[in-house]
Amino acid sequence: MPTYLLKSLPLCGALVMALSACTSEAPLNDTDSDDRLQPPAVTIASPDNGVELDDATVDVTLALSGDVAALRYALNDATPEEILLDEVVADYTFELNAHPGSNVLWAEAIASDGRTARDEVAFWLSADLPPQISFESASQTPIFEESFTLSAAITSPGGELDAVELRVNDANISVEEDALTLVDEAPYTYSFETVLTLSEGENLIELRATHGDASVTETLLLTRGQDTEAPTLAEINLPDGSSVESRQPWLSGRVTDNVEVAELRLLKEGADAVIISVNEDGTFGAPVDLLPGPNAFTLEAEDVFGNTTSLERSLYFGARTSAGGSHTGAILNGQIFAWGRNNKGQAGVGYTSNLGDTDPAHPDAPMPVSLGEGEEAVALAFGQNSSLALSASGQVYAWGDNGDGQLCVGTPGSAELDEEDRLEPTLVTLSEPAIAIFRGNSHSLILGASGQVYACGDNGSGQLGDGTTESRDLPTPVEGLEDVIAIRAGSASSYALTASGQVYAWGRNSYGNLALGTDDSDAHPTPAIIDGLEEVVDLANGRDHVVALTRTGELFGWGLNASNQLGQQPDWEDGEVHEVAPLTTIDASLNLARVGAGGNQSFIVTAEGLAYGWGQNGFGNLGTPTEDDLTNAEDPVFGLVGLDDLGVGALHSVALRNDGRIFTWGWSFQGSLGAGESAINAWSYRVPVLVDVEAP
Structure with a gap:
């Protein structure tokens, strides 16, 4: 596998031998290094510059040559993506999501010594695109009240919405005019909110949005009745399987439940369960006793209805x-x-x-x-x-x-x-x-x-x-x-x-x-x-x-x-x-x-x-x-x-x-x-x- 060679700042010879910090400059001892490094080059092979597309998912191919150790690219004003190349490749492919109208894509090749090369194309995306619906309520969430506020975000990349329709358990539900609020015109983005009356058991919600001849329907399944949802464990501070250099590292995170968390336990094989205190906002923290090498343990959260969530983790001491x-x-x-x-x-x-x-x-x-x-x-x-x-x-x-x-x-x-x-x-x-x-x-x-x-x-x-x-x-x-x-x-x-x-x-x-x-x-x-x-x-x-x-x-x-x-x-x-x-x-x-x-x-x-x-x-x-x-x-x-x-x-x-x-x-x-x-x-x-x- 090839190795990428990176060019440095000039360094002082004394530092090379003593391995201590210095700030003065001296010439590199490898006088022919530049001859060994070819300049990087990148060309956006697809999409073509000025092309008109009818699919928001765009296949991108970058043609590479020379000394290319890494890539950076971005579409429009998005945060640039950074890729480290493990081996030499002639082409690099990936997908991007474009927006209707004009789009600008740039790509940059980075050599191992920091030199760069750049290419840029512009293309057009057709406006005849279906809307997108994103529910803000989780699917299959137990509901304990008859009334439920349904919230969703609707984006219409092709233009202004023509219609919004709502069905619950195959029955059409009237949508009030104020249920839909325009948030932004570029692209057209709406917030949708309405109050529903739920039946006992499962309730299938269908929300349909239409722009011109294009439409989309999204479904949400809500259950009203006995709580069956287990707590959620998230925001764990120590990555699973990572190394620590303390025999009692501090493990923290957040546990939440749709009703109430009853207890959070830390379980290790051959040891008694450790009860971890949970703060009002759901955050928690506790030391974990480790032995040298890999250590497996389980975080177990239980709510007041007896529903439990187990998160298996490991740390390496x-x-x-x-x-x-x-x-x-x-x-x-x-x-x-x-x-x-x-x-x-x-x-x-x-x-x-x-x-x-x-x-x-x-x-x-x-x-x-x-x-x-x-x-x-x-x-x-x-x-x-x-x-x-x-x-x-x-x-x-x-x-x-x-x-x-x-x-x-x-x-x-x-x-x-x-x-x-x-x-x-x-x-x-x-x-x-x-x-x-x-x-x-x-x-x-x-x-x-x-x-x-x-x-x-x-x-x-x-x-x-x-x-x-x-x-x-x-x-x-x-x-x-x-x-x-x-x-x-x-x-x-x-x-x-x-x-x-x-x-x-x-x-x-x-x-x-x-x-x-x-x-x-x-x-x-x-x-x-x-x-x-x-x-x-x-x-x-x-x-x-x-x-x-x-x-x-x-x-x-x-x-x-x-x-x-x-x-x-x-x-x-x-x-x-x-x-x-x-x-x-x-x-x-x-x-x-x-x-x-x-x-x-x-x-x-x-x-x-x-x-x-x-x-x-x-x-x-x-x-x-x-x-x-x-x-x-x-x-x-x-x-x-x-x-x-x-x-x-x-x-x-x-x-x-x-x-x-x-x-x-x-x-x-x-x-x-x-x-x-x-x-x-x-x-x-x-x-x-x-x-x-x-x-x-």
Whole structure:
């Protein structure tokens, strides 16, 4: 399958080697790259320009050539559609609904380096079209009163209506003149409303609208009598099957009933039913206890008549994708695949390598990583040049850079810090099963099943939370924490989220990392609660900034803001936010499911499985065609809908879609995007690349 190569902004050579942010420009090292990219081209092959059509459904064919990685198109003033192409195609076809009269269609082809080509046609649609009827009352809705108000919207694209007729149970019903109200003349749109008297049992309603020789009849079946309608469950915040990195994620939604909801229950196999409180407006929220890996549960709503609705859902506890400095990994059906930079053995394939090596081969495309016979992976945590994995049995494995003991594989009783790199997964000795893992820059965090947090690695800023600044090469208990449900780690800072929604922080505070109201160069080796945060349900951190999501869907942040990774406010002038602040530049109407962050960028994932990013974007970090840093969540990652998992690295990201496909975008270095030898090294990919890997 071909890979699309995206052209980037010029980058500084020092950043390529150090993988840290910079703003100065330097020439690309691939001087013949432009010769390898053909300009995009698009032609609207059908419909023909100026043609007259007699069907509102229009078949569209786009003829494509050159380097076309994505498409954008729109009819008239509609919101443009965006399509990410997984493979090279000569023609792309789809359907559109036109309106009578003149219509204008435009299409745009987007190359992998952001170049565009555009075509446009105009055509005419005949006005002799039938009306359209849309009932505002649900079909088969139980009615408990004799009188019922029937409401409908009628659109006549061909012109003014000539007649409206109503029948109930085969009997003609007289329609009063004021039952039909003209709302708009372009096209002719009417509201229809009348009061009906219903008989016991089923009532078949037929509404007919006529324009000229064209007419349409729509039916509605209403039942009057005993309530037989079950409650409705909707607006669930966490996408079905998606990954979370908390053992007690907050599940919210809305339950409604035509009469009254009696009880809402959460059911899990082998556990007692949990009764969830429902607010007057039908909204609800409750934590869901999870084990590492996939978790199935059922939401069951019952009304006062005993009618029940069951909604089966699943959530995955653990990160199935992860991105480090320039290496990347994913879990498919318990098997780890890794690729990218491997100078410290961080890919876990048993040797070190550099791009271009063939014997053994450098992992510029996904390679399987084994935890040992019988062990299935359930979570990954990649950071800088080190890697962690959690198995279904609760074991932790580590590999890669160990220069500060961050792999937690030292020898008990030894006076010397174990600084030897590991080239393949090595078992970490822990006194209890682990349920969560997380990687910082040079330290690691592990959450035990008891709720105890353990840490190892560099401790110069107190990021291990054991009250000292002494580095450790074995899992060391973090002091003063209880009921921890999630852990996070930045460059040299650490965070823990508790079941009560409180956040604790310790370690580095050079950029206001700990939300103490200032910055300092002191070590902070003991966890302290962060003031100004309540009911937090998810945390994410980049190198030196943190984003928090609350039960009410509000976003807060603090720390480094040099690339607007926390957004922008008038009183933020020094590139740092020293205390908890609301992120007001992020659209509050988005139905947020979780947050993500890495390097100097931040992301949100919505209940619809869309990822929006903001912050640093000079390397394609945010997965959108624009090359500018963003202060807010303007557009979702291009072409990706239905994300189950998102891993954000220093300058690149990886995502798992709900169809099992994996995509990467951002800075391509040493094979970090997993696109194989065809991917350009030291290059920015702004449109996501499909990674060629199949689940075992």
